[in-house]
Amino acid sequence: MNEVLSVRGLTIVFPMGHRTIRAVDNVSFSIAKGESIALVGESGSGKSTIAFALFNNVPQPGIIESGEIRYFQGGNFLEMGQASQRQVFWEKVSMVFQAAQNTLNPLLRIRRQVEDIAQAHHVNKKVAIDKARELLSTMYLDPTRVLDAYPHELSGGMKQRVSIALALLLDPEIIVLDEPTTALDVISQASVLKILNEIRRQRNISLIFITHDISVISQVVDRVLVMYAGSVVESGLVQKIVRDPSHPYAKGLIGSIPPLVGDLSDVHGLRGNPVNLLSLSGGCPFADRCPDVMTRCRTDRPLMRQLSTGNAVACHLYDAEGEEVRT
Ligand code: ATP
Ligand code: SF4
Numbered sequence: 001m002n003e004v005l006s007v008r009g010l011t012i013v014f015p016m017g018h019r020t021i022r023a024v025d026n027v028s029f030s031i032a033k034g035e036s037i038a039l040v041g042e043s044g045s046g047k048s049t050i051a052f053a054l055f056n057n058v059p060q061p062g063i064i065e066s067g068e069i070r071y072f073q074g075g076n077f078l079e080m081g082q083a084s085q086r087q088v089f090w091e092k093v094s095m096v097f098q099a100a101q102n103t104l105n106p107l108l109r110i111r112r113q114v115e116d117i118a119q120a121h122h123v124n125k126k127v128a129i130d131k132a133r134e135l136l137s138t139m140y141l142d143p144t145r146v147l148d149a150y151p152h153e154l155s156g157g158m159k160q161r162v163s164i165a166l167a168l169l170l171d172p173e174i175i176v177l178d179e180p181t182t183a184l185d186v187i188s189q190a191s192v193l194k195i196l197n198e199i200r201r202q203r204n205i206s207l208i209f210i211t212h213d214i215s216v217i218s219q220v221v222d223r224v225l226v227m228y229a230g231s232v233v234e235s236g237l238v239q240k241i242v243r244d245p246s247h248p249y250a251k252g253l254i255g256s257i258p259p260l261v262g263d264l265s266d267v268h269g270l271r272g273n274p275v276n277l278l279s280l281s282g283g284c285p286f287a288d289r290c291p292d293v294m295t296r297c298r299t300d301r302p303l304m305r306q307l308s309t310g311n312a313v314a315c316h317l318y319d320a321e322g323e324e325v326r327t
Contacts, residue, residue, distance in 0.1 A: 002033040003073060004174055004206050005054075005093075010067030012049050012058055012230075021277040023049045023062065025230040031206050033173070036197075038209040038217050038238075040253070041227035042274045047210040048098070051178050053078075054208075055089040072173075091121060093174040094167040098182065103163065104151040110162055111147040117169055128169060135165040138202075139195055157188030161195065168199065178210040193220050214253060218242050226250045229275045229285035232304070236311030246313045248290045284316065292317060 012024035024046040031037050039047045052058045054069060056078055069077040071088050080088070097103050105113055111129065118128030133143035139161040151159055160180065167175055177196070181189040197220045200207055209217045214224065218238055225235040226247065234247040245251045252270035272289035284290070284297040297316055304314045304325040312325050 003030050004033050004071065005208075006030040006068075006070045006073070007050075007054075008068045008070075010050065010053060010069070011065045012046070012053055012062055013065050014062050016278065019278055022280070023230050023277065024053070027067075027227075027230070027232055029225055029232065029235070031174070031208060033206060034200065034204040035223070036200055036207040036209070036221045037223045037225065038211055038214070038221040039225050039227055040211055040214045040217075042212060042253075042270075044229075044274045044277070045227040046230040047212075047227055048178055051095065051176050051208075051210050054093070054176055055095065056085055091170050092172055093176065094170065094172040096163055096167050096175060096177045096180050098179045104159060106151050109148060109150055113166065114147070114169065117166060121170055123170070131169060132165060135168050136162070138199065139165050140191075141165075155188075157184055157191065160184060160188070160192055164192070164196065164199075168203075171203075172205065174206045174208065176208045176210070179212070180209070181216060182211075182213075189216060193217070196220060214242065226253065229277060229280065231285065231314065233286070233315070234311055234313045236309070240309060240311050244309065246307060246309065246311055246318065247286075247315050248292050248317075249286045250313075252289075 007030065008028045010024055010027045011022065014021040014023055027050060029037070039050060041047055049058060049062065053064055058064060064078060071077055071093060077085060077088060114128050114132040115125045118125045129147070132147065136143040136146050141158060141161055146154065146158070146162060154162065181192050184192065193216070196207060199205065209221060211217050221238050223236065224238050224241045225232045226241065226249065227233065228249045234241065234245060234250045241250060242254060245254050249270070256270055270289065275285050275288065282301060283299050284302050287293050287297045290297065294316060300316070302314045302316045302319070304312050305318050305322040306312045306325050307318060307322045
């Protein structure tokens with residue numbers, strides 16, 4: 001596998017007075033060139049904190065306690081100097097933030113925002129504008145109109161497509177997209193995802209989606225990592241996870257998606273609320289909400305196991321199956 005990113009044993013904590021929240025707990029994953037993966041989970045499961053760690057920018061007072069992040073099979077990104085980190089991150093890896101359309105500067109025309117990116121990365125401004133024209137056309141936008149517009153003159157869906165075009169300006173090999181379509185209506189969502197899929201295929205870039213809504217991204221990702229309380233609880237090919245999830249939390253997440261047509265009585269939401277990370281004990285973090293909870297779940301943390309179905313799952317229901325996955 002031509003691996004472009006490898007994350008191993010990533011643990012991120014937030015000190016809160018005398019106590020510490022483990023927002024990300026021993027997370028490992030990798031992504032190959034041209035692959036598209038998603039980190040999926042409820043609010044507070046640690047997805048965005050991982051996204052911030054990918055460019056060593058965890059919000060205060062967060063601390064990366066342990067782990068390694070390697071891009072393009074190189075050295076540990078977390079131990080590089082700032083200049084080397086900047087070369088890797090903004091030039092080979094770029095990020096589209098949550099509600100990215102709001103990250104456009106409202107006071108500057110799009111043309112000026114393209115030129116500012118070019119200047120910051122020592123790229124000729126005319127070359128950058130030509131590139132932006134090409135990218136905006138790929139996004140089904142009129143380049144001249146958009147370049148001359150202020151952000152408020154564009155619709156939400158147009159602004160999101162502009163944000164993605166800006167993220168592609170330096171020809172990245174990986175794009176991290178944190179909830180890229182959450183603020184959009186259903187039609188704009190579908191159009192942005194279709195464009196992202198086309199770009200991935202044309203340029204063979206790798207996409208990492210961060211989302212709470214597996215139904216929205218299931219058509220555009222190859223693999224899914226389901227997160228709960230800072231840990232990956234199940235991972236596997238998207239078709240397997242969507243059609244035949246193994247972990248009780250993944251089952252609940254998939255079961256809570258309403259069908260487009262048909263009987264809504266088949267929709268079974270997850271019971272309870274996301275766990276309070278300050279109250280975690282040594283057992284399974286999902287124990288209080290799990291319909292299948294057993295005595296040992298209260299005391300022993302389940303380890304990740306590779307099942308014969310192809311999925312890897314961290315749940316005591318599968319203790320007799322598969323090999324333990326080592327990180
Ligand atoms: P959302 O979809 O709502 O952004 P998420 O899955 O991306 O949720 P994170 O934003 O990564 O989750 O947050 C994970 C946990 O980390 C939170 O529940 C919170 O306990 C902790 N956390 C995140 N940011 C901070 C912060 N700045 N200060 C203190 N704790 C934080
Ligand atoms: Fe449920 Fe136990 Fe599996 Fe946790 S380990 S998901 S509590 S069955």
